[in-house]
Amino acid sequence: MGLKGHLVMLHGMTGTSAKMMPLAKEITPSGWGCLCPEGPFIHPSGGRAWWLNEQGSKTSDPEIESQISISMDRLEGLLPPGKLILGGFSQGGAIASAMCERDTFDRVVGLVLIATKTVRNKELKRKLNITRPRSVVWMHGERDHIIPIEAALEHLTCFQDAGWTVDEFRHKKGHMVDLSQKAAMIQSLERVARSV
Numbered sequence: 199m200g201l202k203g204h205l206v207m208l209h210g211m212t213g214t215s216a217k218m219m220p221l222a223k224e225i226t227p228s229g230w231g232c233l234c235p236e237g238p239f240i241h242p243s244g245g246r247a248w249w250l251n252e253q254g255s256k257t258s259d260p261e262i263e264s265q266i267s268i269s270m271d272r273l274e275g276l277l278p279p280g281k282l283i284l285g286g287f288s289q290g291g292a293i294a295s296a297m298c299e300r301d302t303f304d305r306v307v308g309l310v311l312i313a314t315k316t317v318r319n320k321e322l323k324r325k326l327n328i329t330r331p332r333s334v335v336w337m338h339g340e341r342d343h344i345i346p347i348e349a350a351l352e353h354l355t356c357f358q359d360a361g362w363t364v365d366e367f368r369h370k371k372g373h374m375v376d377l378s379q380k381a382a383m384i385q386s387l388e389r390v391a392r393s394v
Contacts (some may be wrong), residue, residue, distance in 0.1 A: 203280050204232065204281075205283045207225075209286065215235065237289070247263035248266065270293060285309055287313055287314070290314070292314050294311065295311060296318050301335075306332070308387070326360035327360055332363070332366065339369050365386040
């Protein structure tokens with residue numbers, strides 16, 4: 199019997215496929231495959247990135263916009279056939295949600311957004327208003343100094359306003375995965391997978 203679909207998890211800035219894979223495997227729903235592509239850009243500090251930005255630069259900068267588009271193009275070419283749960287940590291989560299602009303998003307049944315924000319707020323809101331609502335598993339730390347909780351909540355509100363089902367995992371920690379909530383996240387993802 200074949201796989202029911204794939205969980206595709208994207209690493210954050212300076213991450214790699216190898217660093218993302220252990221968490222991704224642990225949260226992959228039963229009967230689903232797992233894939234962790236790498237960002238196309240080599241980060242000067244090591245690892246990979248979905249875009250390269252200086253401290254304080256905005257994602258609306260033309261060069262960063264171009265890199266985000268390159269990353270989405272690359273990711274679209276790497277996605278396996280069939281149903282998808284698309285997600286990621288930090289930059290990876292931002293790219294995952296931005297993929298709603300692409301035709302391949304028709305195959306996405308849910309999103310996993312961990313310690314992340316939106317990079318294309320207007321496009322995301324516009325697209326979500328004309329897209330069938332799905333499920334989001336969302337996690338963010340109240341002490342995240344890299345992506346403040348306010349930016350994460352603005353991202354989350356885009357989905358809530360569009361009628362998406364959201365399982366929220368908020369924690370008191372920083373820019374990280376709260377492993378104490380991992381079991382509950384897995385249950386949420388199993389529900390998303392069963393809804394297909």
